[in-house]
Amino acid sequence: MTDSTPHGFHPTGAEGPAIGQDEWVARHSDASFLPKRLAPLEQRLRAVPWWAWLTLFVGAFCLFPAVETGGYVRQVAFNTVLYMLLALGLNVVVGWAGLLDLGYVAFYGIGAYVYALLDSPHYGIHLPTLVAVPVVVVIGALAGILLGLPSWRLTGDYLAIVTLFFLQLFQTVTTNWQHVTGGPFGILNVDPFGLPGGHQLATQHNGVFAVAYLYVALAIFTVVFVALRLLNRSRTGRAWRSLREDPLAAEAMGMPVNWLKLLSFAFGAAVAALTGSLYAALYGNVFPLTFYFVTLITVYVMVILGGSGNQAGVVLGALIISPLLEILRDAGKSRVAFFVALVCGLLLLSRRRPRLAYVGLAALALGFVVHAICGAVNSTWVAGEHAGGFAGLVDHWVVAPAHVASWIPPVTYIGVIAAALVCTLLRGRLRDVALVPTLYLAAFVWENVMLSKPEPARYIVLGLILIVLMILRPNGLLGERRVEIV
């Protein structure tokens, strides 16, 4: 080691190439979120302390009801906070401790059901909120420890299967144990949260969502966010992440891995159970199917999209997905979202593969040609057009028959899947050529088949967005680059 500048590190960076400099330093600019031109801005944004971001975020959220007075939109905001809480809890188990827990929403359900049993006419028990909620949290944590026990012996896929079974078990029990859970009819008339003076915090105000619940949810969110953040930056948080990276090494370095696994399950479950009580108190009823796969998948999408392991990331994930799912309920907005996602995806991907821009243009041209031919041959083939607006614009391009024959949906649907598969098998120019009719066929299926079924359609849009984002940022929006083996 006689090198005058050890390891090639040049503090000034002005003396030509720094040979032997760490790969990570060289790649540091790649890790930035914004484009390189905006690097100074990003540095300044990164220098802002986390609590300032949190204050800004919660403050802005609190002011939201002043701008938006509609009860429905406010309720969507409340649901978004619920999802943010769920994502924070899941992040403890999946993002930090690295345990794949597919039974997570069962704890959400346990929280809701326990609160419903403790505060409803079902058993005639009406515990004060300040007693009921801590009980819910403790029971949730205990249930988490119970489900954490298999993680002593199982990891990865095997743990995922066992926890998934736990969710199914919860579902079966709540659906069939009618004496206690009310079965599929659920528990009705659950008490809203009560204030210490004996007043109840009404869930509705003049027939619409009472905004007080949004503030309660935001307060709980702030407390949970700060508590988990501080916990992550402590001995326990470091041990969780060590366990995620290498359980054997963690154990050999003096960390009780089994206990830490239970602890992470307990914390995740406690947050989910707390969220469950908030849900039950606002909606006043609990049904088994609320806490099932759709919710599980939604929360996972939020965590993965935002960046598993990054608290701000998973909150951002919830903030994007939850309103998006609401917007996509409407066929018109869903249509806009689909085509915007398609065009944005093509544009973003064409930065890496410039030929994709020509593919997009070719698909556009193909559409007008096909539309003109169909219109000339038989005018009823294009008679399903919308009159104006975005939908009308799209229907000048996509063929929309007045009456969709019964054979069209299955044939075109399978056709678009087959075409997509063919595209994955082809390489180079041939693939670009095959992509053109595939894109057009996909648009046709979307317009004529999917839009009449908004429920699956919105999840397809969600999937499309997720695919594009995962290609561009595989670790999620705010996720750090992760390596498995080097």
Add this chain to the structure above:
Amino acid sequence: MSSLLELRGVSLAFGGLTVVDRLDLHVDENEIVSVIGPNGAGKTTLFNLITGIYRPHGGDIVFDGSSIVGLEPHQISRRGISRTFQTLRLFLNMSVKENVMAGAYGHTRAGALRSMLRTPGMRREEREIEALAEQRLRFFGERLTGYRWDQPAYSLSYANRRRLEIARATATNPRLLLLDEPAAGMNPAETHEITELIGQLRAQAGYTILVIEHDMHVVEGISDRVVALDHGVKIAEGSFDAVATDEKVVEAYLGLNTMSRK
């Protein structure tokens, strides 16, 4: 003088294969002992037995006067035995400093509740952990200090990862340090350096060291005593010169000289 670590007739078998066979071994306080032997001799298995990853089928392992057989690995770590791994097992996606700070888990106290409340005691302990980590990393000079503290461990070069593993192992405040092939994959200059470093670990920090090593220059340079294993059996023990010229050791490494036997 009583031994810090003593193995008495320790045996381990995987199915029908005896990996360690009635092994007696002792390491005295402030001693550096090297374990050598061909691949598959049971050297790493020996480390796994001492650190509690495997439980011996027979015999006893005594550390500092009490048996450690049946304890969990993290309990053994807290008693004062720490190790590095032959195949590096760093916490790759954590920062260099965090890797070392994580090693301090065993001898720190703050629980989850105190961490969330950031009590004064917890904050003091956190500062102590950080100071300890920085001190452990400074032991390796400039390589693991300064701007590298906050880099992820995966960004380090191979040799620096080996150094970081040693730093992490020392963060548990051990009395006995088990080093599994510390010079593996290093170039001659780095190998020479690691030889001096192991000596310094004893001289400055006072660790007792048990080391597995294939590089005979390293073994010669550091060892007070050398133990040779083959097929889980101790075949020689003594000074480096005595073991290196031992007939059984030469045979284990090179095979029987059948020509001269005829």
